[in-house]
Amino acid sequence: MNFIERVNKIFDDRFLNNGSSYLLDLRKRNLDKFNKIGLPTLKHEEWKYTNLAFLNDLDFNLLPFISSTEAVNALKNINFLNETECIVIPILNGVVEKHLGNFEDLITIAKFQEKIDEDGSNRLNLFNHFFEASNPFSYLNLALFNDGVYLSVKPNVELEFPIVLFYYYESEYTGLSNTLNLIEIPENVKADIIILFVNNSQEKVIANEMTNLHISKHANVELNFVQIDLKNMFLINNLNVISESESNFKTNVFSFNTNFVRNNINYDFNGEHSTTFLNGIYFVDDGNFVDNHTLVMHSKPHCMSDENFKGILDGNGRAVFNGKIYVARNAQKTNAYQSNKNLLLSNSARINTKPQLEIYADDVKCTHGATAGFLDQDMLFYIISRGISKEKAKSLLLNSFVSENLEKVGSNELRNYLKELVARKLHLEDIFFCSSIEELTKVSL
Amino acid sequence: MEILRIENLKVGIDGKEIIKGLNLTINAGEVHAIMGPNGTGKSTLANVLAGKPGYEVLEGKILFLGKDLLELEPEERARQGLFLAFQYPVEIPGVTNANFMKTAVNEVRKYRNLEPLDAFDFLQMMKERASLVGLDVSYLNRNVNEGFSGGEKKRNEIFQLAMLEPTLAILDETDSGLDIDALKIVANGVNSLRSSDRSFLVITHYQRLLNYLTPDFVHVMYDGKIVLSGGSELAHELESKGYDWLKNGNNGKK
Numbered sequence: 001m002n003f004i005e006r007v008n009k010i011f012d013d014r015f016l017n018n019g020s021s022y023l024l025d026l027r028k029r030n031l032d033k034f035n036k037i038g039l040p041t042l043k044h045e046e047w048k049y050t051n052l053a054f055l056n057d058l059d060f061n062l063l064p065f066i067s068s069t070e071a072v073n074a075l076k077n078i079n080f081l082n083e084t085e086c087i088v089i090p091i092l093n094g095v096v097e098k099h100l101g102n103f104e105d106l107i108t109i110a111k112f113q114e115k116i117d118e119d120g121s122n123r124l125n126l127f128n129h130f131f132e133a134s135n136p137f138s139y140l141n142l143a144l145f146n147d148g149v150y151l152s153v154k155p156n157v158e159l160e161f162p163i164v165l166f167y168y169y170e171s172e173y174t175g176l177s178n179t180l181n182l183i184e185i186p187e188n189v190k191a192d193i194i195i196l197f198v199n200n201s202q203e204k205v206i207a208n209e210m211t212n213l214h215i216s217k218h219a220n221v222e223l224n225f226v227q228i229d230l231k232n233m234f235l236i237n238n239l240n241v242i243s244e245s246e247s248n249f250k251t252n253v254f255s256f257n258t259n260f261v262r263n264n265i266n267y268d269f270n271g272e273h274s275t276t277f278l279n280g281i282y283f284v285d286d287g288n289f290v291d292n293h294t295l296v297m298h299s300k301p302h303c304m305s306d307e308n309f310k311g312i313l314d315g316n317g318r319a320v321f322n323g324k325i326y327v328a329r330n331a332q333k334t335n336a337y338q339s340n341k342n343l344l345l346s347n348s349a350r351i352n353t354k355p356q357l358e359i360y361a362d363d364v365k366c367t368h369g370a371t372a373g374f375l376d377q378d379m380l381f382y383i384i385s386r387g388i389s390k391e392k393a394k395s396l397l398l399n400s401f402v403s404e405n406l407e408k409v410g411s412n413e414l415r416n417y418l419k420e421l422v423a424r425k426l427h428l429e430d431i432f433f434c435s436s437i438e439e440l441t442k443v444s445l
Numbered sequence: 446m447e448i449l450r451i452e453n454l455k456v457g458i459d460g461k462e463i464i465k466g467l468n469l470t471i472n473a474g475e476v477h478a479i480m481g482p483n484g485t486g487k488s489t490l491a492n493v494l495a496g497k498p499g500y501e502v503l504e505g506k507i508l509f510l511g512k513d514l515l516e517l518e519p520e521e522r523a524r525q526g527l528f529l530a531f532q533y534p535v536e537i538p539g540v541t542n543a544n545f546m547k548t549a550v551n552e553v554r555k556y557r558n559l560e561p562l563d564a565f566d567f568l569q570m571m572k573e574r575a576s577l578v579g580l581d582v583s584y585l586n587r588n589v590n591e592g593f594s595g596g597e598k599k600r601n602e603i604f605q606l607a608m609l610e611p612t613l614a615i616l617d618e619t620d621s622g623l624d625i626d627a628l629k630i631v632a633n634g635v636n637s638l639r640s641s642d643r644s645f646l647v648i649t650h651y652q653r654l655l656n657y658l659t660p661d662f663v664h665v666m667y668d669g670k671i672v673l674s675g676g677s678e679l680a681h682e683l684e685s686k687g688y689d690w691l692k693n694g695n696n697g698k699k
Contacts, residue, residue, distance in 0.1 A: 376535075377498065378535055379535045379537060381497050381498065381519065382531065382534070382535040382537075383537070383545075384518075384519045384520045384523075385495050385496070385497075385519055385520075385522075385523055385528075385529055385531075386523055386545070386549035386605065386609065387520055387523035387524045387549050387552045387553040387556070387609065388520060388548055388549050388552050389520055389552065390518075390520065392548065392552070393520075396537065396540050396545075396548075397537070399539055399540065400537050400538045400539035400540055400588075401539075402539075403538060403539025404538065404539070406539075
């Protein structure tokens with residue numbers, strides 16, 4: 001059996017006689033679309049550098065249900081979550097665990113499928129234009145999703161603590177997960193969301209997760225993705241965002257030491273005078289692969305988007321960046337910026353980077369730039385000439401390269417966690433942490 | 446005691462000979478100035494001494510504290526007490542001056558089998574040395590040279606010199622791009638670091654730095670060689686006569 005055949009078998013076995021007629025209809029429609037396109041090959045423009053052929057060789061089923069004990073232990077190891085007050089919503093092998101309900105009447109957390117049964121299809125329809133042929137995995141997700149989070153916040157509330165969607169995977173066989181989340185942020189809300197992936201599986205996990213986010217007028221949302229040490233995992237992470245006028249959105253995507261990650265990040269301005277920032281850092285080494293595919297649709301005038309992805313590639317690590325900016329005919333006074341910079345540390349590392357601008361308006365400012373290069377030899381020599389070893393000098397420069405994007409994380413705890421992680425990866429702990437110098441200088445200033 | 450001895454040094458870049466047989470000896474505690482027009486190989490000499498890649502030593506030898514300098518990696522030269530104040534200091538975003546200096550000082554100390562300095566002592570040392578060149582302590586928490594003015598960058602070089610306490614400090618055009626106030630601050634900083642066990646090699650195009658920093662010896666470099674050597678009065682003579690004086694056939698004679 002190939003991938004498509006297995007997907008269809010899972011559908012027949014697990015979903016054909018389950019759920020409401022509305023859900024079944026939604027699943028069937030999307031499965032048909034997925035079947036029609038099939039698993040993308042390298043001939044598929046949006047998948048040109050991302051080989052999925054290995055999926056045909058995997059024998060998989062839906063992931064098993066698991067208890068939360070292991071997940072709770074895994075959570076304890078993520079220190080920024082212990083240091084900060086936050087609401088954690090565990091999603092265990094794709095199933096949303098506990099924590100459902102209202103929090104101080106500020107936040108509503110429910111199961112997505114219950115929400116969709118209540119209110120019909122309206123809520124998802126908004127995102128329909130993102131579910132399209134260039135990404136058949138969105139169809140797959142809608143056909144096979146087993147669970148998902150519905151999240152909303154009371155209007156006019158500024159949340160002081162982050163909401164964490166904690167994806168945890170653990171399986172003794174090769175398994176598939178499709179989670180479908182819907183997050184609705186009402187007017188004047190300020191919210192900080194962290195989506196964290198942890199894989200503790202001995203066997204391979206194929207995770208095709210999707211989050212649809214609607215941001216209302218005057219709302220501010222920051223969404224951070226943390227994808228760290230994802231071995232044995234094929235993660236297809238889909239984010240679709242629609243924002244109304246005068247809203248602000250920022251996402252930071254961190255991918256370190258990941259076997260296979262494809263981020264599909266789609267953003268649409270549905271109102272004027274809004275801003276969005278899409279940032280990312282990826283570190284790939286031997287056996288690692290990261291593909292960031294972004295789409296920013298300037299459908300309305302007077303909006304600003306700024307995109308900045310940085311990558312460090314070592315060993316035989318590979319990465320892909322594809323950033324598309326679309327400016328509609330009426331989207332005058334658009335400002336759109338895009339940058340993708342890469343540092344290559346070995347001769348066998350590879351980056352395929354492609355900016356795509358499709359501009360139909362005539363009064364816009366759009367810039368884009370992509371670079372792939374090696375460490376600056378003058379900078380390296382400057383550091384070495386102070387008695388610092390070549391290895392350490394290199395690490396300092398790599399740290400310096402990514403620090404710009406690390407500083408963009410809003411939450412202090414998450415930012416420090418990521419900084420420390422980078423420092424550890426570069427063997428610079430003794431410089432940036434355990435150092436009371438910084439503390440002392442701060443105190444004495 | 447002899448700190449540096451350069452014998453018949455010839456250096457090329459991309460097959461072109463830049464330094465064409467240079468001799469120079471510096472003893473402990475001495476301040477030597479090398480002057481000369483642009484393009485005569487002054488900065489090449491500084492870079493070769495510090496070990497910058499890209500230069501080819503064609504002939505000659507360099508002894509630093511009696512050892513073959515050219516056999517040492519640049520970081521080893523620094524650890525053994527050689528320091529270069531850069532003409533164009535580099536910006537390093539994401540690394541604070543404090544962390545940069547802590548790393549460098551402790552690597553040097555490790556090499557000399559000394560314990561790392563504790564945080565409190567280190568901070569005291571940084572504050573004291575920063576004040577030598579009039580750098581506010583707030584600079585210590587700023588990223589290395591990032592957003593610094595030309596003058597601040599040069600002062601930061603002298604601050605680093607003060608922190609690393611070298612045996613031989615090479616100042617490559619440290620005066621370039623400085624206004625008169627900044628020049629005085631830098632020169633005073635250097636003067637306060639002069640001692641009987643520290644030598645300086647000051648490379649400059651103009652004489653004005655030497656007004657504040659009286660050298661023991663002045664050498665004039667022209668077309669890859671030292672063509673004239675003398676005391677500090679030579680700098681004044683050059684200033685009044687100009688470098689054309691050299692080009693008009695006075696090579697080697699005073």
